[in-house]
Amino acid sequence: MANILIVGDGAIGLLLSHFLSASNHVTVLTRKASTNTRFYSRGNNASKKINAQFISLNQLNKNNEFDLVLFTVKAFQVPDAFAQVKPFLPKGCSVVLSHNGMGNVDEINDQLNSTQALYFLTTSMAGYKSNLYIVQHTGEGQSVVGGCNSLALQNNEVTAEALKAVPNIKWTDNIHQLRFEKLLVNIAINPLSALNNIKNGELRSPKYNAIIFSALNEACNIAKAQGLDIPLIKALNTAYKIMELTCDNYSSMQQDVVHNRTTEIAAICGYIRQQGKLYNIKTPYNNELLAKIEAKKSVV
Numbered sequence: 001m002a003n004i005l006i007v008g009d010g011a012i013g014l015l016l017s018h019f020l021s022a023s024n025h026v027t028v029l030t031r032k033a034s035t036n037t038r039f040y041s042r043g044n045n046a047s048k049k050i051n052a053q054f055i056s057l058n059q060l061n062k063n064n065e066f067d068l069v070l071f072t073v074k075a076f077q078v079p080d081a082f083a084q085v086k087p088f089l090p091k092g093c094s095v096v097l098s099h100n101g102m103g104n105v106d107e108i109n110d111q112l113n114s115t116q117a118l119y120f121l122t123t124s125m126a127g128y129k130s131n132l133y134i135v136q137h138t139g140e141g142q143s144v145v146g147g148c149n150s151l152a153l154q155n156n157e158v159t160a161e162a163l164k165a166v167p168n169i170k171w172t173d174n175i176h177q178l179r180f181e182k183l184l185v186n187i188a189i190n191p192l193s194a195l196n197n198i199k200n201g202e203l204r205s206p207k208y209n210a211i212i213f214s215a216l217n218e219a220c221n222i223a224k225a226q227g228l229d230i231p232l233i234k235a236l237n238t239a240y241k242i243m244e245l246t247c248d249n250y251s252s253m254q255q256d257v258v259h260n261r262t263t264e265i266a267a268i269c270g271y272i273r274q275q276g277k278l279y280n281i282k283t284p285y286n287n288e289l290l291a292k293i294e295a296k297k298s299v300v
């Protein structure tokens with residue numbers, strides 16, 4: 001039984017705390033005023049109390065002996081969340097990041113000591129908060145975890161045992177490739193669904209084919225420059241399959257834009273633009289999607 005801290009009580013934080021607390025001791029760090037119990041709900045079943053302790057930052061102390069600290073905040077929230085928790089990270093603990101989009105791994109790794117392993121968990125399980133305290137589990141999806149520093153790549157026994165309770169979890173020795181593959185899905189779906197205010201399935205309309213093709217082609221060129229093997233045809237097939245599987249869902253970016261929240265576009269199309277500059281590869285379609293989503297936020 002591992003001692004786990006989950007940072008962030010959003011949809012993914014609550015789903016993971018529900019599953020992990022079946023076989024681990026779980027504490028969830030919230031920045032909300034209330035540390036009352038949260039609930040997990042699935043379909044028409046009665047909601048269940050999540051068997052975890054909810055705490056605020058001032059309740060963290062240096063005597064907490066966490067084996068695993070999991071960050072389930074959005075990509076752009078990781079630096080601040082990590083800075084808050086860093087003083088309380090035990091010397092030998094493992095850190096797991098989990099978010100959509102790229103970035104954060106190198107920056108966090110630079111701040112860990114040589115006895116702290118770093119992992120990344122990418123997930124396709126789906127959920128949303130129907131109110132501050134309840135997570136609705138809406139999709140099964142696979143979760144894939146892999147090591148991001150040499151310590152994590154050498155020995156993952158404790159982390160593997162703790163994360164066993166996450167449904168459909170598998171391990172990879174190339175998490176960067178898995179993250180990039182998820183990034184391609186997010187490039188194809190998230191900005192266009194947000195800009196057109198449509199469900200994922202509506203993106204299968206022929207009028208979006210050309211832009212999806214061009215944006216993914218740019219991203220596959222970046223993948224190739226990074227030494228990854230992701231053919232455009234594979235990226236397109238996966239993106240259209242996910243549009244089909246999630247046809248009645250609104251993407252997270254569509255929801256962020258509708259609710260005037262900061263989106264993860266910087267970690268998605270912004271990452272492609274930044275890598276394009278690095279490798280001298282033109283990325284006009286991703287640049288345009290980035291600019292349009294950024295403009296949307298500023299006019300809402």
Ligand SMILES: NC(=O)C1=CN([C@@H]2O[C@H](COP(=O)(O)OP(=O)(O)OC[C@H]3O[C@@H](n4cnc5c(N)ncnc54)[C@H](OP(=O)(O)O)[C@@H]3O)[C@@H](O)[C@H]2O)C=CC1
Nearest residue numbers: 008009010011012030031073074075077081099100126127
């Ligand atoms: N929801 C889904 O179905 C899926 C989500 N993802 C990805 O997983 C990540 C998390 O998504 P999701 O759970 O939906 O997002 P949410 O916005 O619901 O959750 C993020 C949570 O982190 C909290 N938080 C942010 N900063 C801190 C901090 N410094 N200290 C404590 N808590 C903090 C936020 O608090 P507050 O509520 O107070 O703002 C919020 O509750 C995203 O990258 C998303 O793209 C991936 C697959 C599916």
Ligand SMILES: CC(C)(CO)C(=O)C(=O)O
Nearest residue numbers: 189246249250251252253
């Ligand atoms: C897979 C997809 C596109 C599902 O909506 C997603 O990850 C998101 O909405 O952020």
